[in-house]
Amino acid sequence: MKPGNHTFSVSEFLLLGLSEHQGKQPLLFSIFLSMYLVTVVGNVVIVMVIASDPHLHTSMYFFLANFSLTDLCLSSTTVPKMLVNIQAQRHTITYTGCLSQIYFFLWFIGLDVFLLAVMAYDQLLAICHPLHYTLVMSPRCSILLVIMSLILAHSYSLTHTILLAQLSFCTDNIIHHFFCELLPMLKLSCSNTYANQCVLIYWGGTLTILIPLLIIISYVRIVAAIVRIPSAIGKWKAFSTCGSHLSAVCLFYVSAIGVYFISSTTDSASKDRIAAVMYAVVTPMLNPFIYSLRNKDIKSALGRFLSRRALQPP
Template structure:
């Protein structure tokens, strides 16, 4: 073995969003705008729900948690990209890389679980409206969210510990904007079959089970909506469900494209584009798709920010889901 391959890597170099110098400045501005929009929009949702007692219901409780997770999700990756661009640095330590990977995947798992929990909440509300308050109790809501956090952390802890056991020699350049599992495994000079097997088995179950729950919930919702006599009522329900399903397809589609395809089909450009969608774009869209055209949330925002210009800003947002 060559001597060069015996030196262990103590830091990695993140190449960022583009290797073309002329594209870096526009991408920096784009990511800065998207990140600020994500933080502002989701924090407004959390503030509105927290300050209005009428929104202290299971649906808004889960939405508040989703907004918190989305802020954390984007904050795990995007600020590092922005800081590296400003400082002209690409370095991230080995421990910092594993830490970033750990939290990025924890919040990705939480998005996964919360989407399933929200689908179940809508299933109970539409299919069992008379029993909604008795089924969706505060204790059950707290248990669902707490269980999601515990499961997400235990799952990602397993993958992080397996990654920490690998050796990285010579090559330390990651063609990505954050420490993702796929490019890290390609850089390792150890046997990565166990890591890849755990991603395809245990990791697949973590993603697949909530997806099946979402699918089962929406099958039941569709059957219930089709029994509604009013065409307008059916259309309103289907439109609302369609918005949620669009986010579900966007999230699961990009995750599957990156992590559950054969390694031979991966390319750096496609993986990075998919990662941008589920780490930056989807969290940014959450306030628009779920909330900012909701009358209850608008009323809560008006109460929290009575200034007229705040209300005008909300009114100027395009309609993405039907009004309730």
């Protein structure tokens, strides 16, 4: 993918990373390698447990498996490149590589958001309309919801990437970040970014206002339905079912809002990078623990999965 007809355009960018101090690079490499390995193992285990246990072959855990795969891909879009740059002590990325990283990063971020909304809708049906749940949330409907989420997320990332490819980057090629992120790239451009800003506002409003609003409305109805449950055991079971998803929603949006609202009001590049670490690295690492520690079905299935592995002959 090449930029438009511009007289000058950079062919590569320099990623400054999380810290410019050479003495901190080995520590950063160790920390992020450990976090990435935990992310990979945690999300892969969640997917394998759900796939191998017939008790978890429901729409709720089908969405969770897709969510874990998305988190794994999201982390893999940024962290391996950062680790390679630290190890090789060469912090450059090509123009094409930068656009590709932005495309896949936005795709998986968008997919995370849409899957969180789908999971909230699934919880709403399961708790508020239990008699119609199996009829409405059929396997075919579950697959269609995931496909629709993929298409919407693809539209989100492709629109931003195409518009970004039309911009020119004349002389300044230094990105004060550890990966190619959309907002720092727009600040580097020496051409008019009005169209990019309009699309950013439109999609930003959809992903950070409309989707969270729909999730909040779903949980208001869920809480109202749980309160009407007569037995304390039934209330606790309902709360435990949706508690892990609500925790994941809060963790994702608190960190994302920190990037696109709080950090955008300041000129501190370090705050942008710290906030990005939260939603691009830390959140995908913590989600498997949130779902495994707060969900009885996952914990039971994980125990059965580990027992089967232990009993298998070497």
